[in-house]
Each structure stands twice: as structure tokens, then as C-alpha cells.
Amino acid sequence: xxxxxxxxxxxxxxxEVALDIPADATALHVLREMxxxxxxxxxxxxxxxxxxxxxxxxxAVNSCLMLGAQLxxxxxxxxxxxxxxxxxxxxxxxxxEGHAVQCGFCTPGLLxxxxxxxxxxxxxxRAEIEKAIAGNICRCTGYQQVITSxxxxxxxxxxxxxx
Amino acid sequence: xxxxxxxxxxxxxxxxxxxxxxGEIKFAADIKLDNSLVLKTKRSDQPHALIRSxxxxxxxxxxxxRSVFTARDIPGKNLLGIINKDQPLLAExxxxxxxxxxxxxxxxxxxxxxxxxxxxxxxxxxxEAVFDPVEALKEGAVQVHxxxxxxxxxxxxxxxxxxAFTSAYSVIEKEYTTSSIEHNYIEPDxxxxxxxxxxxxxxxxxxxxxxxxxxxxxxxxxxxDDEVRIIQATTGGGFGSKLDLNVxxxxxxxxxxxxxxxRYVYSREEAYLATAKRHPFVIRVKTATDKDGRFxxxxxxxxxxTGAYGSYGMAVASRSAVHATGPYxxxxxxxxxxxxxxxxxxxxxxxGFGAPQMALAHExxxxxxxxxxxxxxxxxxxxxxxxxxxxxxxxxxxxxSVGFQDCLDAVAPYYEDAxxxxxxxxxxxxxxxxxxxxxxxxxxxxxxxxxxxxxRVEMSPEGKVTVFTGCADIGQGSTTILAQITAEVLGLxxxxxxxxxxxxxxxxxxxxxxxxxxxxxxxxxxxxxxxxLANVLLTEAVDRLRAPKNSLHFVDGHVAVSIxxxxxxxxxxxxxxxxxxxxxxxxxGFFDPETVPLDPETGEGVPYATYAYACHMxxxxxxxxxxxxxxxxxxAAHDVGHALHPGNVVGQICGGVxxxxxxxxxxxxxxxxxxxxxxxxxxxxxxxxxxxxIIIESPEPSGPFGAKGVGEPALIPTAPAIINGISSALNKRxxxxxxxxxxxxxxxxxxxxxRVQE
Numbered sequence: 001x002x003x004x005x006x007x008x009x010x011x012x013x014x015x016e017v018a019l020d021i022p023a024d025a026t027a028l029h030v031l032r033e034m035x036x037x038x039x040x041x042x043x044x045x046x047x048x049x050x051x052x053x054x055x056x057x058x059x060a061v062n063s064c065l066m067l068g069a070q071l072x073x074x075x076x077x078x079x080x081x082x083x084x085x086x087x088x089x090x091x092x093x094x095x096x097e098g099h100a101v102q103c104g105f106c107t108p109g110l111l112x113x114x115x116x117x118x119x120x121x122x123x124x125x126r127a128e129i130e131k132a133i134a135g136n137i138c139r140c141t142g143y144q145q146v147i148t149s150x151x152x153x154x155x156x157x158x159x160x161x162x163x
Numbered sequence: 164x165x166x167x168x169x170x171x172x173x174x175x176x177x178x179x180x181x182x183x184x185x186g187e188i189k190f191a192a193d194i195k196l197d198n199s200l201v202l203k204t205k206r207s208d209q210p211h212a213l214i215r216s217x218x219x220x221x222x223x224x225x226x227x228x229r230s231v232f233t234a235r236d237i238p239g240k241n242l243l244g245i246i247n248k249d250q251p252l253l254a255e256x257x258x259x260x261x262x263x264x265x266x267x268x269x270x271x272x273x274x275x276x277x278x279x280x281x282x283x284x285x286x287x288x289x290x291e292a293v294f295d296p297v298e299a300l301k302e303g304a305v306q307v308h309x310x311x312x313x314x315x316x317x318x319x320x321x322x323x324x325x326x327a328f329t330s331a332y333s334v335i336e337k338e339y340t341t342s343s344i345e346h347n348y349i350e351p352d353x354x355x356x357x358x359x360x361x362x363x364x365x366x367x368x369x370x371x372x373x374x375x376x377x378x379x380x381x382x383x384x385x386x387x388d389d390e391v392r393i394i395q396a397t398t399g400g401g402f403g404s405k406l407d408l409n410v411x412x413x414x415x416x417x418x419x420x421x422x423x424x425x426r427y428v429y430s431r432e433e434a435y436l437a438t439a440k441r442h443p444f445v446i447r448v449k450t451a452t453d454k455d456g457r458f459x460x461x462x463x464x465x466x467x468x469t470g471a472y473g474s475y476g477m478a479v480a481s482r483s484a485v486h487a488t489g490p491y492x493x494x495x496x497x498x499x500x501x502x503x504x505x506x507x508x509x510x511x512x513x514x515g516f517g518a519p520q521m522a523l524a525h526e527x528x529x530x531x532x533x534x535x536x537x538x539x540x541x542x543x544x545x546x547x548x549x550x551x552x553x554x555x556x557x558x559x560x561x562x563x564s565v566g567f568q569d570c571l572d573a574v575a576p577y578y579e580d581a582x583x584x585x586x587x588x589x590x591x592x593x594x595x596x597x598x599x600x601x602x603x604x605x606x607x608x609x610x611x612x613x614x615x616x617x618x619r620v621e622m623s624p625e626g627k628v629t630v631f632t633g634c635a636d637i638g639q640g641s642t643t644i645l646a647q648i649t650a651e652v653l654g655l656x657x658x659x660x661x662x663x664x665x666x667x668x669x670x671x672x673x674x675x676x677x678x679x680x681x682x683x684x685x686x687x688x689x690x691x692x693x694x695x696l697a698n699v700l701l702t703e704a705v706d707r708l709r710a711p712k713n714s715l716h717f718v719d720g721h722v723a724v725s726i727x728x729x730x731x732x733x734x735x736x737x738x739x740x741x742x743x744x745x746x747x748x749x750x751x752g753f754f755d756p757e758t759v760p761l762d763p764e765t766g767e768g769v770p771y772a773t774y775a776y777a778c779h780m781x782x783x784x785x786x787x788x789x790x791x792x793x794x795x796x797x798x799a800a801h802d803v804g805h806a807l808h809p810g811n812v813v814g815q816i817c818g819g820v821x822x823x824x825x826x827x828x829x830x831x832x833x834x835x836x837x838x839x840x841x842x843x844x845x846x847x848x849x850x851x852x853x854x855x856x857i858i859i860e861s862p863e864p865s866g867p868f869g870a871k872g873v874g875e876p877a878l879i880p881t882a883p884a885i886i887n888g889i890s891s892a893l894n895k896r897x898x899x900x901x902x903x904x905x906x907x908x909x910x911x912x913x914x915x916x917x918r919v920q921e
Contacts, residue, residue: 039186048840079186085357103638105399142817
């Protein structure tokens with residue numbers, strides 16, 4: 001029996017894509033298997049670990065819990081879309097400098113959750129940072145260097161604006 | 164004068180961190196091989212049964228299924244295990260746990276592979292199963308393996324405990340239990356493979372020990388060494404569980420028969436079901452002190468449940484027995500730790516190898532005695548804490564780098580301040596505060612056995628340095644540290660060193676990434692290779708600079724005369740000269756720590772060449788009505804010898820504390836019940852306290868630039884510190900881990916806190 005397929009058109013990392021996907025495919029499957037955007041990871045498949053976090057229309061979501069069909073008409077950013085031609089995203093730089101990356105498997109999800117927060121709030125509090133990444137499990141770092149790195153990215157951005 | 168270092172001791176950027184933040188790096192599941200087939204195993208649905216028959220016809224009839232393999236298709240030896248070989252890749256005549264694989268399905272897609280696995284028909288004859296290790300040791304118990312349920316027993320005996328108990332001022336006997344723990348690395352096990360143009364089976368795997376994987380796959384398939392090549396893919400954490408063969412054997416078997424690319428990515432559920440756990444322990448311990456609080460005797464009888472297979476079980480039992488005393492000098496010791504087979508999911512290595520379980524016992528006993536004698540918890544640890552010049556329970560004289568007292572001293576100001584200013588500060592009437600101390604020691608490397616590492620350090624005629632090492636970096640940062648060590652020896656920058664890591668096709672064996680051994684052991688192996696290379700460069704420089712060899716040193720890519728640094732020659736020129744004369748620029752390094760095997764009856768010996776030490780202080784707030792424990796802060800002092808990369812050390816400490824919080828308060832893997840991450844709670848950012856990491860440097864003379872290790876020590880004192888904090892908050896002790904809501908409420912009720920204070 002042929003599976004039903006759905007045509008979707010959406011923007012991913014500032015590129016417009018149009019493709020036919022199986023109706024039951026998750027957004028994670030579409031990104032990883034059909035678009036080869038393997039920076040987004042599958043850690044549990046049931047929305048518990050946050051490794052698959054992407055940003056959809058400004059909100060951080062677990063792509064394993066989202067249907068691919070729901071991507072239609074949306075603006076999507078994955079970890080591959082964080083850096084620009086002028087260089088790495090400040091969060092990426094601070095994660096590197098602050099030793100917030102150990103094994104790196106949860107890193108894309110943490111970056112996308114914190115990216116969504118920083119797009120929404122100019123000067124988030126520590127509590128807001130913790131809330132933003134509360135759905136991202138990291139088994140290596142214990143989160144402390146992650147939080148510090150996000151805080152540094154925030155404070156350097158504010159310093160830049162006030163200069 | 165203190166030695167000055169240029170590269171080690173600096174938190175240089177970690178290898179691969181850029182590729183990790185951009186998402187470019189390829190983990191095993193990200194490796195796409197053209198036309199790759201998908202693997203899936205049919206696992207046992209019986210904890211203990213004889214296999215009457217396996218019928219694969221229906222599975223083969225599923226659309227998209229290419230092949231189904233069973234034990235009969237394994238051409239070599241179908242028996243795995245790093246210490247004792249007792250675990251078949253695919254079950255032959257019986258299954259011993261729910262994790263046992265019975266058949267391997269190869270299909271075009273994940274869905275077809277899953278349908279195929281479901282269609283494999285296995286006819287079982289059910290057998291009685293045993294899950295409790297104490298029951299399994301009783302006469303007449305069901306036998307999990309033919310040779311019996313007792314896998315191993317490690318004894319450590321010194322002095323005369325009975326005499327000491329008779330003369331003691333205070334004797335306390337208690338029983339402690341710890342739970343089975345799932346490692347829950349965020350990357351589920353995965354691998355991919357293909358057959359190269361020479362017919363070699365090339366397997367990319369998420370692993371902590373590529374050279375062991377290689378040996379096992381070669382044995383399984385009955386092929387020559389050069390017919391299998393294991394390449395460590397970027398590995399998303401391991402914590403011990405990726406030391407066993409997980410997907411590697413299945414990929415090898417499929418490649419052997421089908422000669423076409425295959426991949427196998429465990430779902431989280433399969434990683435939970437099929438991979439090793441932390442050994443749960445039952446620990447009965449009796450300790451005695453004199454009237455001043457000095458520990459004079461420790462007697463322990465412990466049983467650890469290794470489940471259906473040994474994996475690292477014997478090592479866990481052995482290490483736990485050696486670590487039973489904790490970092491304390493005790494003259495009379497009688498320890499017996501038994502490792503026992505049952506029909507549970509098998510247990511193997513997990514961060515700490517039995518030492519975290521022991522720490523719950525020795526640190527709780529320490530506080531119980533302090534309470535009995537009216538001593539302060541920190542004071543009793545100072546009285547008993549090991550110092551250089553003292554002897555351990557195995558009779559080992561500790562000569563240097565014994566930094567436990569320094570760790571206590573470092574925590575002391577935080578402890579005094581918390582007692583004075585935090586403990587009694589006003590709080591919610593239903594909340595009670597407590598402060599707990601936890602100490603630990605941890606022997607670096609494997610217990611009383613050889614565990615060498617090798618490495619090759621090579622310079623091109625143009626002066627470019629490459630290090631070839633089998634040392635698997637699983638996220639802890641060993642690749643960065645090995646590059647720093649090489650750069651330090653050769654006067655280069657850490658980023659001048661090209662690292663070739665974890666590929667059995669071109670690197671030699673560095674042993675497992677386990678036992679906190681890679682910085683110390685592989686660090687020394689790399690240093691040895693780099694020093695041999697340095698020696699020929701210096702010799703060549705003597706000829707070129709006309710200066711005595713001992714007057715020369717490496718600086719910024721040159722060899723220079725120490726007192727006249729302007730007299731120098733570039734390393735590249737020296738390399739060219741050596742090369743042109745036919746000299747050798749490729750050097751093999753080697754290190755094997757000096758140990759003496761433990762006596763089977765008394766445990767006497769030198770199990771490790773050096774030990775790491777630590778002390779944690781936990782500040783906890785307990786809600787006496789809900790049982791919720793809020794760990795506010797952990798102050799964590801660690802003697803690491805010399806922190807070659809302080810950023811990495813801090814990362815290990817903070818990560819270890821998080822894992823320790825899980826071990827203390829929430830994590831418990833129940834085979835057959837814990838199926839996915841919805842059933843198992845790993846600490847989130849909301850569960851993790853503020854961590855104050857304190858690095859203590861008591862240099863280890865045999866370590867590379869004085870370094871020891873920190874990976875496992877980071878976790879060990881956290882849980883006992885928290886448990887001691889809860890006990891102090893409630894005036895009621897919890898003896899069983901995890902101290903979850905139910906256990907804390909129970910303790911709160913028993914202590915009479917379930918009422919409003921006037």
C-alpha cells in the first residue's frame with residue numbers, strides 16, 4: 001500500500017524548499033533524512049530530551065513531536081542556519097569559549113532553545129535562561145558552563161548596543 | 164621553583180568544538196552510506212528460557228526484508244566480554260534476560276526491519292528466573308550460567324577486625340542499597356559500515372574502546388585482524404556503557420554476509436533495553452572507632468548484581484572492595500564483595516565502577532560515628548583522612564600526591580560560612596535545611612592489572628607533527644589534552660598538532676576510555692613518544708648549534724640555547740636534516756602504570772599507581788510535606804594532580820555533580836518497567852545546584868606534567884554529601900538510593916516533621 005504523500009513548501013535557514021513528504025513523517029525526519037540537515041539530533045523520539053529542538057516561526061519546538069506537514073508555510077531555523085557569512089553566531093562562539101560543549105550531541109538543541117530566547121528577549125534573567133533550556137537534557141556538562149555561555153552572549157550583545 | 168608550562172594548564176579551545184556548534188560534525192547516525200541497508204534485532208521477551216526453535220520464514224516474507232541471521236550464521240566465536248567471555252551476540256540455546264538478542268534482521272528501511280523483527284517466531288520453554296542477587300547465591304537457586312551464579316568475589320583483609328570491634332569505643336552496623344542506573348548518554352548507540360576495495364569490513368561506531376571492538380568483531384567473524392577496521396565516530400557520551408559491544412558486532416555480521424553498506428541506530432528504547440547499567444549493590448557494613456573518633460575497623464559484606472552477563476562486573480566488584488574504606492586510613496579491614504549473576508539486564512561499567520556505591524556506605528558511616536561521638540563531620544574526616552606516608556587497606560604505601568586533606572581544607576571556609584549564615588536563616592516553616600559532607604578517593608586506571616597505552620608521534624620532514632592514538636574522545640576532551648601534552652614537549656602550539664584518533668586502521672591500542680585513565684596513561688604514552696622525537700631533534704640541534712644538549716630547549720617551533728635564545732634553529736630544519744640522513748621521525752610511546760596484582764585471599768597489592776581525591780559539600784533544603792529535596796549548592800574540591808585543561812576539569816566536575824544529583828535523588832532503572840525517557844528522570848537544569856568547583860593540585864610524580872584524572876571522581880562524593888545533608892535536615896537517615904520523594908517523605912514522617920512548628 002502506497003503511503004499518502006503531502007507537498008510542503010517552507011523556508012529553512014533562509015532557503016525556500018518544496019518537497020513531497022510521507023504524510024506521517026516527523027519534521028525531524030524531513031530535516032535529517034530528506035534535507036540532510038543532520039545537525040538536528042534524535043535523542044529520544046518522544047519529546048523528553050530536546051536534542052531535536054529547532055526554531056519554527058521564532059519558537060523553539062521539538063521536531064520529533066511535530067509532523068513534517070506542519071512545516072508547510074513556516075520559517076524554520078536549524079543549527080546549520082545559525083552562523084552567517086560574517087561568522088559564527090555569538091551563542092556558538094560563547095559555547096566554544098565557555099567550554100559549554102563536551103560530547104556535543106545535545107549542543108544543537110541547546111543552541112536553538114537559547115537562540116529562540118535571545119530573539120524574544122533582549123536581556124533575559126538567569127531564571128528565564130534556565131526555563132528556556134529546561135527541556136534540553138545534557139548529560140555531560142551539568143549545565144553550568146552552558147548557562148554562563150548564554151549569559152556572556154547576552155551581556156556582550158548589550159555592551160555592543162550600549163557602546 | 165615551580166615549573167613553568169606554556170601549553171598545559173591553559174584552557175585552549177577544544178578539538179572539534181567548532182564543528183559541534185555548527186552542526187557539521189558527523190555522529191554515527193549522521194553518516195550516510197549509499198544504498199545502505201538497515202539492521203534491527205529481535206530481542207528476547209523472556210527473562211530466562213530455553214529456545215526450542217527460531218522460525219525466520221515469516222520475517223523473510225516481509226516486504227523489504229533482505230536477510231535474517233541467527234547464532235548459526237556467526238562464523239567465529241559467538242561469545243563476548245572484555246573480562247570474561249559469557250555473552251553471545253545472538254542467543255544460541257537459551258536467553259538469560261529481556262535484553263538478549265535472538266535474531267538480526269536486515270532490511271531496506273527502518274519500518275521493514277521493525278516488521279521483520281516482529282515477524283521472527285521464537286518458541287521458548289520458560290525457565291524460572293532469579294532477579295535478586297542475594298536469592299541467587301542461595302543453595303538451590305536457579306542457575307543463570309552453568310558455572311554457577313557467583314561470578315567473582317574480591318576480598319580485602321588486613322589486621323584483625325574482630326579484636327578491634329571488642330576493644331572499640333563505638334561500633335555501628337548498617338545496610339545500604341543502591342539502584343540500577345541507566346547511563347543515558349544523549350546519543351543512542353549507533354554505527355554504520357561498508358566493505359572497502361580490499362575486502363576489509365569498515366565499521367564506524369559510537370564507542371569508548373575501538374581496539375577492543377576490533378578484537379571482538381575479528382573473533383566473532385573468525386577473520387584476520389586486517390579484515391576488520393573500526394573507526395570511532397564522534398561519540399555522544401558513553402559514561403561506561405559504550406565500552407561493551409553494542410551495534411558493532413551486528414554490523415560486522417551483516418557486512419560479512421552481505422558485503423554491502425549497513426547502518427544500525429538504536430532507538431532510545433533499544434538503548435535502554437539492551438545496553439549495560441550501573442550495578443545495584445546491597446552493602447552491609449560494620450565500623451568501629453576509638454573514643455577520639457579514629458576509625459579502627461571496617462567490615463563489609465557486599466553483593467552486586469551483574470545481571471545476565473559479566474561485562475565489567477568483576478572489575479566493579481574488585482574496585483569497590485579496594486575503595487570500601489574510602490579515603491581513610493583504617494588498620495583493621497575485612498571486606499568481601501561478591502558479583503552475582505541474575506536474570507536482570509546486564510550491568511557493566513558506569514562512571515565510578517562501584518566506588519559511588521561504596522561512598523554512600525563509608526560517608527554515611529563517617530557521619531553516624533561523628534554523631535555518636537559529638538564530633539563535627541568535617542573534623543572526623545580530618546582525623547581519619549589519608550595523608551602521604553600512610554598505608555591503604557591493600558598495604559600500599561601512599562608516597563605522594565595525596566591531596567585529600569587539602570580538599571577538606573578547601574571546603575572548610577564554605578562549610579563554616581554555610582553553618583553560620585545559611586543553615587539557620589529564616590525559611591519556609593515546612594522546609595528544613597541541612598549541610599552534608601562527602602569524601603572520596605579513586606584509583607586511576609584498571610585495578611591491579613596491566614593496562615598499557617601506546618601512541619605514535621610523528622614529524623614530517625617539513626616539521627608538522629601528527630599524533631596517532633587509539634584513545635577515544637567521547638566528549639571529555641582527551642584529544643585536546645593529548646595535543647597539549649605533545650605541544651608542551653615539542654615547544655609548539657596545541658593547534659600545531661594534528662590528531663589522528665580511534666581508528667584501528669592507523670592507530671595503536673590506547674586501551675579503554677574508562678577508569679579515568681586516559682589523561683594519566685595515554686597522556687604518558689603520548690608524552691613518551693613526543694620525548695623520543697624531541698630527543699632526536701635535540702641531538703640534531705647539538706650538531707647544528709654547536710652547543711651541549713643539556714643547554715638546549717624547545718621554544719616556539721625552534722630549538723634554542725637556553726642562556727642565549729637568539730641562537731636557535733627551527734624544528735622544521737632539524738626534521739629535514741634528520742629525514743635526509745635517513746633518521747627516524749616517527750616514535751612509538753608507551754606507558755603502563757606500575758601496579759602489583761591483588762592477592763586473591765587478602766587483596767594485598769598495589770591496585771593503582773596513583774589516586775585522585777575529592778570532597779563535596781552539599782547544602783540542601785528539604786520540604787518535609789512533599790519530600791522534595793532542593794540541592795542549593797555543591798562545593799566540590801578535587802585533587803587532580805595538575806589540571807592540564809582547567810576548563811575541561813571544571814566541565815567534568817559540574818557534569819559529575821549533575822549525575823551525582825540524579826544518583827542521589829531520582830534515578831532508578833527497573834528492568835522490564837523502565838522503557839523510555841518518559842520513565843526515567845535525568846537531572847534537568849532545574850534540578851542541578853550551583854556548583855563551586857575547586858581545583859586542588861597535588862602533583863603526581865608519575866603523571867604527565869603531574870596530572871592524574873577527574874572524570875569519575877567528579878560524580879562520587881555528590882550523592883553521599885546530599886544524603887548526609889538530608890539526614891542532617893531531617894534528623895533521620897536514608898539508607899537506600901535514590902532518596903526519592905517517597906523515601907524522603909517516609910523519613911520526614913518518621914522524624915515527626917509532618918506538623919507545623921509552633
